[in-house]
Amino acid sequence: MxxxxxxxxxxxxxxxxxxxxxxxxxxxxxxxxxxxxxxxxxxxxxxxxxIANDFIMLFKRDRAEAKGYSGTHPEPVARRATLEDGTPIQATFSKNGLRLYDLKQKRVLDKREWSRTIQVRDLRLxxxxxxxxxxxxxxxxxxxxxxxxxxxxxxxxxxxxxxxxxxxxxxxxxxxxxxxxxxxxxxxxxxxxxxxxxxxxxxxxxxxxxxxxxxxxxxxxxxxxxxxxxxxxxxxxxxxxxxxxxxxxxxxxxxxxxxxxxxxxxxxDKLSDVMENIIDKKDEGGNRTGNEES
Structure with a gap:
């Protein structure tokens, strides 16, 4: 039909x-x-x-644990990056922290091996x-x-x-x-x-x-x-x-x-209530500070 x-x-x-x-x-x-x-x-x-594989959106998906039907946890990954000395790496920007994987040695680098600058190449939106x-x-x-x-x-x-x-x-x-x-x-x-x-x-x-x-x-x-x-x-x-x-x-x-x-x-109406609560809390904080100073 x-x-x-x-x-x-x-x-x-x-x-x-x-x-x-x-x-x-x-x-x-x-x-x-x-x-x-x-x-x-x-x-x-x-x-x-x-959109699901958009590099910026992957940060949101990672934090929200929005896995989709594949069940794979999404993480933003820069697959073509280098350390300051030119070492090729893969950089994973997880909510649990940054991970750097050395593509030549095929291992995760210890933080003591990181450089202070990482260059990411071929990042497209x-x-x-x-x-x-x-x-x-x-x-x-x-x-x-x-x-x-x-x-x-x-x-x-x-x-x-x-x-x-x-x-x-x-x-x-x-x-x-x-x-x-x-x-x-x-x-x-x-x-x-x-x-x-x-x-x-x-x-x-x-x-x-x-x-x-x-x-x-x-x-x-x-x-x-x-x-x-x-x-x-x-x-x-x-x-x-x-x-x-x-x-x-x-x-x-x-x-x-x-x-x-x-x-x-x-x-x-709900947004108005939220904004009023925020303003009221700021006013209360200001009054408390003023009373303490006086």
Whole structure:
């Protein structure tokens, strides 16, 4: 029996479970959609895999012990590095400390053998991977949360164009994009960015915030407590729910093995409470210091 796949924007006779966030990036088996199997495999390799193996993201995965289905503990590894004297080494930046492996002697070096400078070569970051991942999550999470409304009222072909492009320089989608490496001051309203980033960092988990606007559908993506990016897709959001868990938008946090769904209004209220507590504690500390001095 054929079923609809948001990645294809069409029917498929061969569907499989697609993790909106792979488990290697803090995803859960309970936060999935059904998608075409072939496309699902392609997304897993080209999009999810690129982020999971991103050198910077490996630090987050290491600390969160986000192993994925392989069960292998992730660690950032610089496979082509050298000591000051030119000795070729492999450097592992684990949460348990730095390990240096001498590639010639085939052994782990004692700390007394380390030089004070290590040169790392051929360290690459795929900047397009962020954009593809944010667009992919926008497609899957948007459909997960809003169903037929997302399918019929959001121009999701724009996000699909990004996911499918061999090179992003070859496409020009009608969307607004922002990723983790861009200057927030380049945004029309940097205060929005700081609000989203604060929410993601305080959560410490993978999450997606979906904000239907007047003429657009905004999606903000966080992975293991790190802001990854956001995308605004043209949309006609008249008739989208705006009450209960969908008031001002819908937010999904993957925390403590659970899918937690709240409204954006509720999220803003919680952030306001957190900030007030921080300010109150600072005021109390200042008053105590002042009293001691007097």
């Amino acid at each position: 054929s079923e609809y796949c948001i990645y294809l924007d069409g029917l498929s006779d061969d569907m499989s479970k697609e993790h909106i966030f792979p488990t290697s990036l803090g995803g859960l088996d309970s936060f999935c959609i059904q998608a075409d199997r072939a496309f699902n495999n392609k997304v897993g390799s080209k999009v999810d895999g690129a 795929d900047l397009d991977a962020d954009v593809r991942f944010v667009a992919k999550v926008a497609l899957s999470a948007g459909y997960y949360a809003y169903g037929e409304l997302f399918k019929n009222c959001v121009e999701h072909s724009q996000a699909r164009m990004i996911v499918n492009a061999e090179r992003l320089t070859d496409v020009c989608p009608n969307v607004r994009l922002y990723t983790r490496f861009q200057d927030p001051e380049s945004l029309p309203d940097p205060s929005d960015y700081h609000l989203f980033r604060t929410a993601i960092e305080l959560s410490g988990c993978s999450c997606v915030l979906m904000l239907p606007g007047k003429d657009c559908f905004g999606v903000i993506v966080g992975v293991l407590g790190e802001f990854m990016g956001m995308i605004n897709i043209p949309a006609n959001t008249v008739g989208f729910p705006n009450e209960g868990a969908y008031s001002l938008g819908h937010c999904i946090f993957l925390q403590e093995g659970q899918v937690k769904r709240i409204s954006f209004r509720h999220l803003c």
